[in-house]
Amino acid sequence: MVHDERRLLDEQVRYYQARAAEYDTTTTPAGDLFAPHGDATRAALRAFEPVGDVLELAAGTGQWTRILAEHATTVTAVDASPEMLEINRAKVADPTVRYLVADLFAWKPPQDYDVVFFGFFLSHVPPGHFDAFWSLVARCLRPGGRAFFVDERDHGAWNEDWADRPAGVVHRTLVDGSQHRAVKVLWRPDDLASRLADLGWDASVTGAGPFYWGRASR
Numbered sequence: 001m002v003h004d005e006r007r008l009l010d011e012q013v014r015y016y017q018a019r020a021a022e023y024d025t026t027t028t029p030a031g032d033l034f035a036p037h038g039d040a041t042r043a044a045l046r047a048f049e050p051v052g053d054v055l056e057l058a059a060g061t062g063q064w065t066r067i068l069a070e071h072a073t074t075v076t077a078v079d080a081s082p083e084m085l086e087i088n089r090a091k092v093a094d095p096t097v098r099y100l101v102a103d104l105f106a107w108k109p110p111q112d113y114d115v116v117f118f119g120f121f122l123s124h125v126p127p128g129h130f131d132a133f134w135s136l137v138a139r140c141l142r143p144g145g146r147a148f149f150v151d152e153r154d155h156g157a158w159n160e161d162w163a164d165r166p167a168g169v170v171h172r173t174l175v176d177g178s179q180h181r182a183v184k185v186l187w188r189p190d191d192l193a194s195r196l197a198d199l200g201w202d203a204s205v206t207g208a209g210p211f212y213w214g215r216a217s218r
């Protein structure tokens, strides 16, 4: 099936705007079996040391913003959802973090950065926008800059309600019963590393249970 990816991206923005208030409880439920893998990804980010001027793409409610702010001189947190960023601002409460509301697929970075980070966003980048997204990451980085990313890999730990698995389109339902479409592309770590190498990145991607983390530089 051929999908209009721009329309899908707009639907995905609206989905996350509507989901903001329930995001934290649904992503980290009580008794989360995958918590040790989450701890491993956080440890990997701390070991990466995101220092200097750090840009966080699709910052959401701030589960990574807080860690970035521990290391960085400044953090710029961008997201298309003001609702998500309001929760982030209240939770992180750090004056070194600057918040910007923007659609990343139509955004021009106002400056360059030492580090670009994105957590659980690459899986929301549709196949036809993958190369352009990584061009944006490259444009955001200073010479010698580094990218770090975390996401959900191709796994069998839980199921999505697939609308079209090959195209990476899922159905999502919120607690109010509203139904939405979103993008979900579950990369295998080796395939992602090799695709990034094809785009000119020096990249490594490490699996951790249902997640992966990766680092990339030009």
Ligand SMILES: C[S@@+](CC[C@H](N)C(=O)[O-])C[C@H]1O[C@@H](n2cnc3c(N)ncnc32)[C@H](O)[C@@H]1O
Residues within 6 Å of the ligand: 009, 012, 013, 016, 017, 057, 058, 059, 060, 061, 062, 063, 064, 078, 079, 080, 081, 084, 102, 103, 104, 105, 118, 119, 120, 121, 124
């Ligand atoms: C799965 S959440 C991840 C949030 C956060 N990084 C985390 O790991 O908890 C995806 C985020 O992407 C944001 N988002 C979706 N589409 C976007 C777009 N086109 N531009 C900017 N942000 C977008 C959503 O608002 C949401 O905060």
